[in-house]
Amino acid sequence: MNKSPWIFLGVLFALSLSWWGMVFGPASQANAAKADLGDGTSLHPRSGLAQQGEQIYRENGCYYCHTRMATGGTFGYEIQITQLGADKALTREIIGEEYAGNKIFEKAYAFQAVAAAQDAATAEGADVEATKATLEQAKAFANSIETEDSLIALGISGVTIEGDLAGELGLPIEMSDADKSTVADATFAVSKGIEQWDEIKDRVRALKDRAGAQFKLLPVADDWPDVVYWGARRQSVTRDFLHDVHAMPGVMRVGPDLSNVGGRQLDLNALYAKIYNSQAGGKSSHMPPYKYLFNVRSAKEGEELPTNAVTVSTGDGFKQSVEPDFVVTPTYKSRALAAYLQSLRNDRGLPEAPLPAVRKTSNPEEGE
Amino acid sequence: MEEKHSNLNLQEHGEPAAGNSQMPVSIMVVLTLLGYIGCYKVDELNANFAANVHAPFGSPAEVASLAPSEAELIFGKGKQIYANCQGCHQPNGGGTPGQIPPLVNSSWVKGDPKLAAAIVLNGLQGAIVVNGTSYNGAMTAVGAAWSDEEIAAVLTYIRQSWGNGEELVTAEQVAEARTMIKDSGHQGTWNKDSLDAAGFATPE
Amino acid sequence: MSEEGTHNAPPAPEANPEEINASCRGPVLFLFFSAALWAVQATGVGLLGSLKMHVPGFLADFSHLTYGRLQANSWVAFLYGFAGNAGLGLTLWMLSRLRGMPLARPGFVLAGAFLWNAGATAAMVGITMGDQPGVAGYELPAYASRLLLIGQAFIAFSAIITYFSRRHQQLYPSSWFLIAGLVAFPWIVGTAHWLLVETPVRGAAQIPVAHWAVTSLQQIWLGCMGLAAILYFIPKITGRQLYSRQWAAFGFWMLLILGGWVNLNSGSPLPVWSIKLSQYASGLFIFVLIAIGWNLRQTAKGVPLLGSNDLTLQCMGFALGAWLITALFTFGNVYSDWNSLLQFTYAGTAVRQFFAWGFFAMAMFGAVYYVAPRLFIGEVDWACSGTYKWIFRLTAIGAVVILLAGLGMSYLHGHALQAGSAEVLKKALMPMRIAFLGEILFFMSSLIFLGSMACLLFRNCCGEYSPMALIRKCRAAKAEGGAE
Structure with a gap:
């Protein structure tokens, strides 16, 4: 410590550590950043x-x-079923009574039952009386569930119901373009608020592998004030x-x-x-x-x-x-x-920073 | 230090000296441990010092999993290239009634991609029928200077947009189309007959 | 240990303190007086700027007086005007005293001081005309930083010659800090000048460079000069030994290594690794805090620093406390939740102001109180030492107000930002409005500082014709007249 010149060298060395780490390192990395986005477009001056x-x-x-x-902020996910699987009881068990109690869920399975009965009734060599009775029963059951979202229920049921049968079930006989897109884009959210991957991963696997449902995971801006x-x-x-x-x-x-x-x-x-x-x-x-x-x-x-x-x-x-x-x-x-x-805008996603969805969640949590 | 408040005492102690007390070993051990834990944390959280990982992501793998897939990138690139086509075929792919055939739901587009690739490469003129309507126009060889990848991208965009919902087109398929054109010996703009003759089955 | 380094030449004899003081008189007093002028300038301009937070339309028609320009001017005036002049002056005096040698080449110092002040003035004019590099905390235009660098080189030349003029003596820790301050300044400002202004690197690369420069200027340059004063004056005035050279060395090297890394906000648009690394460095900053704090606590054990009847010791005690508190805030950045709550609020500025005035300016006020009168030969004193106490009081209250108000209100602002509250604007302004009080106090203490310096100079330079002496004569005459 008492050797005067060494202080100078030591000081220079100590200062150079943070210089390499905070100036040279990040700056040369940033200097190497490319304007090319990788999708055929680039960032323009x-x-x-x-x-x-x-x-x-x-x-x-x-x-x-x-x-x-x-x-x-953080990415959260919402699970949206786009098409229910065939096994109602199993699906009910996986998603829980909270969502299975929803009229849309009941109605969708009722539509599935109607469609199945219809198929059975029109199949060759069917027992006309019995299948007809089943069909009527299914129709009656479907009609007993009152919901304004029967088009969404139809969409997530995955079956097609057209013509007179649709009329009997309270569905439009001639669907408008808007109706068609409602059916095509129908989703049924089965998560509470926005959930983290760790919270939902088991449910997601069960829905996919066991219940055979189709769904999408919607990445949503979760705890992300700026967005x-x-x-x-x-x-x-x-x-x-x-x-x-x-x-x-x-x-x-x-x-x-x-x-x-x-x-x-x-x-x-x-x-x-x-x-x-x-x-x-x-x-x-x-x-x-x-x-x-x-x-x-x-x-x-x-x-x-x-x-x-x-x-x-x-x-x-x-x-x-x-x-x-x-x-x-x-x-x-x-x-x-x-x-x-x-x-100044950041409304375009970059490969390293995709745009999260920003919207109200389908099942807002208390106080949201 | 006995001084009156108005009169500064100019008497002073000598220059200070530093004592030789040692840092306790226990403290050094604790500090070293803390430093080590810190190093460990940095090692865990540094995301391989990658330049493209920004909060909230924690690793290059996470960034990669949310980045657009290969198919989406091709589609995006095709959308850019389609700017060359939309002057005639319109941004919605609907064409111009009676003059330019539509791309939406067209069997020329939705069939074998090699046919569409051949048309983009060399152009097309003469009478054709698309979706039951006859057209008699001329398309220039817009893609003559484009690479296989670029043609594949724009065809992918066309085949996957506006409800067409077809498979994507690969650069290999475009290359095949090029070979078929070369083999057929055909040069210049196509018409329906020459396309059929070169092995590109045109729809009726 | 010092004996091991013995060379053939016999050690130069130690000069006596009066001789050293006399050698420093001209240059150091020039630097101190400039510092006083700049302190008034910095606080006055800062007040004008802060007024805009109360009255947005105030001076709005003058393009030269936007909030941004006034703010930049205020910080430049503080950093290069006040802190640079006072710190360099003190560096020269302390190095001479610690080496026991008269100041070498005082002419160089005077030339350097002129260049330095020209540089600071050029920066002020440049910023007013709209010429600033766009980095909050480093606002020097190219020509200003060139002048400052050359001026500092002249002064450092003199300091280093003095430093090497007598080798055979164990170095007191303060001199390490002073040398580090002298070396760090050209290193930091040179880097920023070169990479941000002279030949700017690409935009994306400027962000880490700017952060490093701003942080290093504060933590290393100001930190080294201020800590050198504290480490010198506390043992000197109490007449004790500094507790431990080893602790001091540990704190010193850790400060130099970590000073440029710390305090990077977790929301900075930089890759995760640099943010995590900075967090790690902020965490390690606790080492510096412990080393400096423990060493001085052991040194001053049993001495009530703030309650002392020695003003210098009071100032040093407050400055030490302020430094420890800001070091604690630096350490706090190891928690990213805490940092992301406060990163866009006034809190950063509040801590910076607390550091600047509570720590650095306070240490300088204390040191100048001790040093300036000693630079005159004979029986001299502060003309109005009662008023000098008010510098300490006002600065201390101002610093505490800014810290508490700034942090408390910023906490609310941070919550409003995170919760999307509609009241966010109101909450953003509250800390600044309260901090305005603190800035008024700083302004007043700067005025008193300038007045005291002026009195001291007049009294000692003009002898019996100085204004103070004349006033006293008048008073005496009046008293006589009244008695009759």
């Missing part, structure tokens, strides 16, 4: 105007209040910053996250109005106005607003200037900034 906008964003320090990185609440469509990854001249992921969310602002805010005028004065039109916001990015001149008596004027809509559907009695038009700088903001 921004347009010239949007690239200018990146500079406006940087100059004004927008990144102090806005992030443009969406964080990752569920804040308008991002997936997490931000390294390649999202590939074509940035200056990467500005941001630090704080005083304002909203902008990783998908281009996907959310497609109306250019609304974007201008927001930048010009985010409180315009009585909106609640604490973003400072950036009026100096616009041309502002006082309106002449009775002048109609030019088409490129920035407007806000009044409550009764009319549009008025964002600054009453003035005509506000975007300058090159605000057009560039808006173009940059519109180029």
Whole structure:
């Protein structure tokens, strides 16, 4: 320790450790990232105007209040049966009474029974009286189950019921296109809320191997606030910053996250109005106005607003200037900034970051 | 350190020195253990230092399992290439009534993919019947410069879109079609008869 | 141990403290006074920026005064203006004293100090004109970082000559930290300058580089200079020995190794491995915390640092506590749940402000209180040492307010972000509004610091014609007049 030069060498060595790990390693990995997505498409650089906008964003320090990185959450799954198996008792046992008690489930199996009876009745050499009685019984049973979703029940039953028989069962005799797609896309969710793979894997195997049901697993954004609440469509990854001249992921969310602002805010005028004065039109916001990015001149008596004027809509559907009695038009700088903001989007999946489904679950849990 | 609040005491102790107390061995052991546990955790969670694994994923295998399958990639690529076709056949594959035949539910499309590949490669003119309607137009050899993979991709897209629901087309099938064209000695745009003659069975 | 390194040349004789103080007078006082000016600048500009969180329309028509630009300016003024000047000044003085040799080449220091301040000024002007690289925490335009690097090289040259001027003495741990600070600055700023500004790497690669630079500047550069002061003054003023050289060495090397790795947010758009590695480093940071904390606790056992009647010791005690608390927050990042709750809130800024003012500025205030009067020969004193106490009090209260308010409110903000609450905007602003109070206190203490420095200089430079002396004369005259 007392040998003076060694301190210098030691310090340099110690500093170089984190330099290799945090600068050289990740940076050279990111440097090697490809713009090619592998599906015949690639990530494109921004347009010239949007690239200018990146500079406006940087100059004004927008990144102090806005992030443009969406964080990752968790994928959950929902099990959706698309076609029930033949064994009703076994399916009931696997999915549990909670879902088997649903009228759709009963009705679907009733349709299966009707279809089977129909087949038996029309088969050659059938006992006409007996099969007819069975068919009537099946029809009566099916009709005794009242549900508004009989088309969905038909869809997941996997059988085809057409013509007069359909009429007798309360199904449309001539199906419209909408009805047809309802039947084709029918699903029956048999999971509570969104469940993790560990929770559902046994049920999934039993349904597939033992009950012979067909189903799909829907990956859903589960515990994923940025996707569920804040308008991002997936997490931000390294390649999202590939074509940035200056990467500005941001630090704080005083304002909203902008990783998908281009996907959310497609109306250019609304974007201008927001930048010009985010409180315009009585909106609640604490973003400072950036009026100096616009041309502002006082309106002449009775002048109609030019088409490129920035407007806000009044409550009764009319549009008025964002600054009453003035005509506000975007300058090159605000057009560039808006173009940059519109180029920020993550509503396209990448191989390393697929888009999760965002929707209400079929069986919401308590309090959801 | 007896100083009045208004008068700084300029008397000072000598320069400080450092004592020689040793770090207790027990603490060193604990610290080493903690460091080791940390290393173990990093080893477990580092996802092989892969550049493409971002939270919430934990391993390259997980990313791979959620990435689009080979078939989806081919379909996606075909969709891009179809931009060259939709000017005539329309984005919905419906064609133009009386002028351009539809691709939806067409037996020309849904049959042997080699036929469709041959048409994309060399073009087609003259009278044909599609879905019971006669057409008499001309299609250029749009795919003459495309690779086998590109033709397979666009045919896959056409055969799997708009309810056509056919199997995907492989690059090998396109290559076979090329060989058949070469063997037949045919050059230039097809018509129905020359297609039949070259062994591409056209539907009636 | 020192005897083993004996060379043929006889050791140079140790200079006496007065001689060393005299050699440091010009350059170090220049640096300290610049630091005081910059402190006012940093806090004043910061206040203007924070006002916008209360009144969004305030100064909104001036493109040069956006929140982003003011914020960047404030941090640059603090980091390179205040911290750089004060830290470098203290480095020179402490290295001279620890080596027992007068400051070598003071001319280089003065030249370097001019360049350094020119660099900081250039950065301020550049940012105001909209020229910043887009990294929160590293806002230097290319020309500014060049000036700063050259200026620092001049100052470091003098420091290193002083350091090598007398070899045969065991190095006190503070000098390791000081040397590390001198080496780390060009390394960090050079890397950031080169890879982010001069020839920027691809956008995706800038994120880890920027994080490393920002974290290292704070943890290693500021950390080394501040800890050097604490490790020096606590034993010096209590008249004790530092408890253990070994503990100090352990803390020192761990700080240098880990300082650049820590605190990467779990939501950063980077591969999982770099985030996990950073979490691991944050976890290991507990070693640094234990090493420094234990060593100084054993050293100052039984001495109430904060309750001491020595202002320097009070400042050092508070600075040490603040450093330990921020180190604890660094360690907290080992829990990704905790980190993902707070990562986009004011909490990071609150801890940074606490580090900057509670730890670093406080250590500097304490050190300057001790050093500055000693640089004058003869019977000198702070003109108004009663007011200097207010620097300590205001800074301490401000730092605590920012930490508590920032964290408490950020906790609510983090929950609102995770729960998709509609009140998220209100909750985002609350911590900043309360922290505004703390910033006002910092501003006031900076003003007092500047005033005290000015008084000291005038009084000692202008002798009986200094304003303070004149005021006293007037008072005395008045008192006489009143008596009559």
